[in-house]
Amino acid sequence: MLAISEAWAVSWAVGLQARARPRSRRVASRRSEVGFYVVATTTRLTIGETTLTRIGLGTNRLTNTPENVQFVREAVAAGVNMIDTAHIYTGGESEATLGEALSTAPSDCMVATKGGFSAAEANTDALRAQIAESLHRLRSERIGLYYLHRIHPEVPLEQSLAVLAEHRDAGTIGHVGISEASIEQVERARAMVPIEAVQNHYNLTERRHEEVVDYCAAAGITFVPYFPLRGGGPPELDEIAARHEATPTQIALAWLLRRSPTMLPIPGTLSLAHLRENLGALEITLTDAEFEALM
């Protein structure tokens, strides 16, 4: 099994802090700038000024226990710095755990949260209240990335986005994203406020959003596939994994990384071993034939 080694992970984290951030281009290109850690093609991308490892962490099962606080800290030490949560996850415990674990974390750790999952939660007052509660739970004065969690026929997209734009202007939200959106909806959102990330259901077997993936790549918008591991994959997955001495999970993630340079999967896990295994996908380069076989 290919796994990220502990020494490699630590030097990765140190390296991330030490290196200069790219200013103009969103996607870090192939480079071999610092000798003490491995840098493969597009292992990072940037949102605003933050350079992100292209494998994040999903936290929709995270409960507020001392073990999970420690797990989040160790996940960051292992090299993850995009952490995905939402106002509704585990009744608020996910956000509270991240607040407890990360309130003193380095500034290159981006916590993304979401609000407006139900129609009742997407109107102006409800969304403002959720943002205030998320800031409190996260123990922060600023949320790095805030997504509108769902778009509802009953609540105009523009009404919800106006609240996010207002918070972005005030500095309480750094960047704005949108979840489960079509290209047309992303374009409407972009007319209101810059959209830095789109988070849609996408993986080897769920491919409804191919055009959104391509649109985001062309526009320099980060595409965050949620449920990146769900559904397994085609029969070729196991064979390709064996060839790389990797796990099928790693190959599924490597395929997503190759599918678009602005893709940043957020596999959910409560296991540090699985998290390290998932980061190991950054080291896998699929051949054209392998990529096509899974396409």
Ligand SMILES: NC(=O)c1ccc[n+]([C@@H]2O[C@H](COP(=O)([O-])OP(=O)(O)OC[C@H]3O[C@@H](n4cnc5c(N)ncnc54)[C@H](OP(=O)(O)O)[C@@H]3O)[C@@H](O)[C@H]2O)c1
């Ligand atoms: N925007 C939205 O509407 C939306 C909807 C759903 C989810 N999300 C976000 O997307 C994230 C990912 O979704 P998800 O966590 O539900 O599904 P997922 O990432 O596709 O799969 C998570 C499952 O895979 C297992 N797993 C993770 N790494 C593994 C590995 N290396 N080997 C074997 N098993 C592994 C996990 O168990 P272990 O704990 O045992 O590792 C868990 O059972 C969520 O956490 C959430 O942040 C967003």
